[in-house]
Every structure is written in C-alpha cells, then in structure tokens.
Amino acid sequence: MSGSEILFLAHRLPFPPDRGDRIRAHHLLQAVAALAPVHVGCLVDSEADRVGEGALAALATSHCVVTRSKPLPLAGLEALAANKPVSLTAFHHRKLEAWVRQVLAERPIAAIVVFSGQMGQYVPADFAGRVVVDLCDVDSAKFAAYAEAGERPWLNRREARLLAEVEEALGHRATATVLISEAEAQLYASRLRNPTGVNVQVIGNGVDAAFFDPQEVVPLPAIAARPGPHFVFTGQMDYRPNEQAALWVAGAVLPEVRAVHRQAEFHIVGRSPTPLLRRCADEPGVTVWGEVPDVRPFLAAATCVLAPLTVARGVQNKVLEAMAMARPVLLTPEAATGIAAIDGEHWLVEKNEGKAFAQRALDLVENAAGGERLGEAARRFVLANQAWPAMMAPLATLLGFAVEGQRHAA
Incomplete structure (x- = not known):
C-alpha cells in the first residue's frame, strides 16, 4: 500500500x-x-x-x-x-x-x-x-x-x-x-x-529479553546485602488488583514464611502505592519502595518474584519480565493466564490460599538450586516464545x- x-x-x-x-x-x-x-x-x-x-x-x-x-x-x-x-x-x-x-x-x-x-x-x-x-x-x-x-x-x-x-x-x-x-x-x-x-x-x-537480561544487571545492593530470603512484587500500585495482591502477601503469606525464616522480606516495588500499602511498611519484613528508576535490580536481587493476583486480565508483563530475568516466579492461576509455561518447569503456580502459597514459597527457599534451574528455564521459555x-x-x-x-x- x-x-x-x-x-x-x-x-x-x-x-x-x-x-x-x-x-x-x-x-x-x-x-x-x-x-x-x-x-x-x-x-x-x-x-x-x-x-x-x-x-x-x-x-x-x-x-x-x-x-x-x-x-x-x-x-x-x-x-x-x-x-x-x-x-x-x-x-x-x-x-x-x-x-x-x-x-x-x-x-x-x-x-x-x-x-x-x-x-x-x-x-x-x-x-x-x-x-x-x-x-x-x-x-x-x-x-x-x-x-x-x-x-x-x-x-x-x-x-x-x-x-x-x-x-x-x-x-x-x-x-x-x-x-x-x-x-x-x-x-x-x-x-x-x-x-x-x-x-x-x-x-x-x-518481553524485551535483551533489556531484561540478568547478565547485564547488578542486584540492588540494598537488598542483596541483607540475608533474606527476598520476595519481590512489582506493578502500578494504585491499580486495585495489584494493591489487593500486595496486601494479601503482607498480611497472609509473609507471616507464614517468617515463622520459619525470621529474616524473610517482602518488597513492594512500583509507582503510586496507596495509603493502605504505605502502612504496610510498618509491618515486620515489609518494604514499600514506591516508584523506582529501574525495576531490574530489584528483580535480580529477588529470591523469588511473586504475582498473586486474583483479578487478572490478559498477560502479565510483570511475570514475563521476571521470567526474562531468570528469576523463579510464584503466581496464582489467574496471573498465569495467557502464558503457555508449565507449572514446576518454568514457574510455580499455587492457589490463592495463604498457607498453601507460603508453603510453596518455603519449598523454593529450601531448594535454592531448584529455584535457579526454574529461573533459567523461565528465561529460555520467554526467549523462545515471547519475543x-x-x-x-x-x-x-x-x-x-x-x-x-x-x-x-x-
């Protein structure tokens, strides 16, 4: 034409x-x-x-x-x-x-x-x-x-x-x-x-896998220097499903994890956190970072990236970005829609129930080598399927x- x-x-x-x-x-x-x-x-x-x-x-x-x-x-x-x-x-x-x-x-x-x-x-x-x-x-x-x-x-x-x-x-x-x-x-x-x-x-x-390349990113020192484990959630934090997911992790999941690993931390990363989310910063192990110039150092420092959405439409960019960064991702079935990855091979899928979700996170922490293999498989998946x-x-x-x-x- x-x-x-x-x-x-x-x-x-x-x-x-x-x-x-x-x-x-x-x-x-x-x-x-x-x-x-x-x-x-x-x-x-x-x-x-x-x-x-x-x-x-x-x-x-x-x-x-x-x-x-x-x-x-x-x-x-x-x-x-x-x-x-x-x-x-x-x-x-x-x-x-x-x-x-x-x-x-x-x-x-x-x-x-x-x-x-x-x-x-x-x-x-x-x-x-x-x-x-x-x-x-x-x-x-x-x-x-x-x-x-x-x-x-x-x-x-x-x-x-x-x-x-x-x-x-x-x-x-x-x-x-x-x-x-x-x-x-x-x-x-x-x-x-x-x-x-x-x-x-x-x-x-x-996903732009050349930009989200773990070989090109240094983990954020402020997180990497602390013992962890570190769980990271990213997104526009005044978006209601993101807000609710982060509040749920802070209130129902992190306490279960910290009962086993007292130094576990949850990092909420993204612009415009709501007043409810900002108050989460008063909870043990929770950091609300707000808007950051580059999300990649946070992903690189994560033991695991979480995407526990219960209302999710389409394909979650946050999930693809974490996978491209070769990080293990733990997510709900709702957040997994639209991506043909396999549970246990490219990521971990768990229902929206606090104890079950926390146990899956704990299993990942206890098997660090398995988590690294999961992350590597995740990156291979997005390179092959999501360019x-x-x-x-x-x-x-x-x-x-x-x-x-x-x-x-x-």
Missing part, C-alpha cells in the same frame, strides 16, 4: 514503556511505524506524563498529545446523562477529536489502529479504511468481577454492562478485534450477543500492508 499512512490512537502516551498498558502500546506502535508513516493521537494524565513526548515526536510523522484533565465526578455525570460508560467520557477530549478529523481530511490514511476500547469513540463512522482495535483484554469482564466482589456493585455493574455494549459495537465496526490471549479472545467471543461478522484475533504480549517481533508479526496482514513493504522508522 505505497503512499498510505496509518493513524494510531492510544489512551496513554506510549513512551516510556514502563507500565503494563504503555508497554504493549509502545511495541504495537513500533510495529505500526515499521509499516508506514504513522500519526499518533493519545492522552496523558498530567503534564509530568509528557516526558515521553520527545521520543514520540521522533517516531511519528505527526502527533497530538492532550492532557486528560476532566475530573472523574464530571466524567461520571456526563456518562449518566449520555447513558455511556464512565471509561468513555473520561477519555473524551474535543481537541483530540478535532485533530483526528483534520488528519483524516489531510493525509492518505488507509488504516486506523485503536489501542484500548476507550479510544474507539474517535473513529468516524464514515471512515472507509481498515480499523484494527486492540482491546487487549475484556474490560467489561473486569468491572463485572469487581461488582461480584462487592466493590461499588451498582456502579461497576453499570460500567460492565455499558462497556460490553461498546466492546461489541467496536467488534462489528472493526476489520479485526485483537485480544491479548486465547482465553481473553474466547471470553470476548462468548459475551457477544451477535458474533456474526466479528473478526477476533489474538496478538500476545512479548515482541514474533508477537506483532500478524499486524501487517491485519492492516493490509505486505510484510515485504515494511520500512524502518526514523
């Missing part, structure tokens, strides 16, 4: 790739930019989030980054008045909407790539080119799970119902609707009231661009 260009829309600035959704959006954008000139429209939560705008400008032919300044209560009122999900009104911005119209009017846009369902609202109904929507995972199911758990049940049930309608409408609008794993694709398809004409595809998450270029290979066909026509973005 010589001379054709692509419009890329994302709910967050895809630079730097330092959190789950940004990591996937970043690599998706890199793959798109290798196919054709790309115009990028996205939002940031604050002016501080614009730190990656220079890198975006170097990649994109043009771009528009707007600050999402609408207060959540106002977004909620707009959503109620318009009978829309709060997720849509919170990410609507008139300036970005006008920029999209201008780009479509002035540039030879042959395809639009939409990252996350919130951004589908910017695709005009009369656009005649291809539209690829990367839902990543089924957001409506996540809100339904929150409601079932008793968390703001009326609001979350409403959000789940209306988001499900949006997700289905996007499926009918799109040339292809992409999910992050077979499990998410099946879940999405199972929730469609009318599946006819919805083209569901899977593009998995990858980003292999994950993104189907994108060219979905967008209608021949692979041989790829170019290198400058």
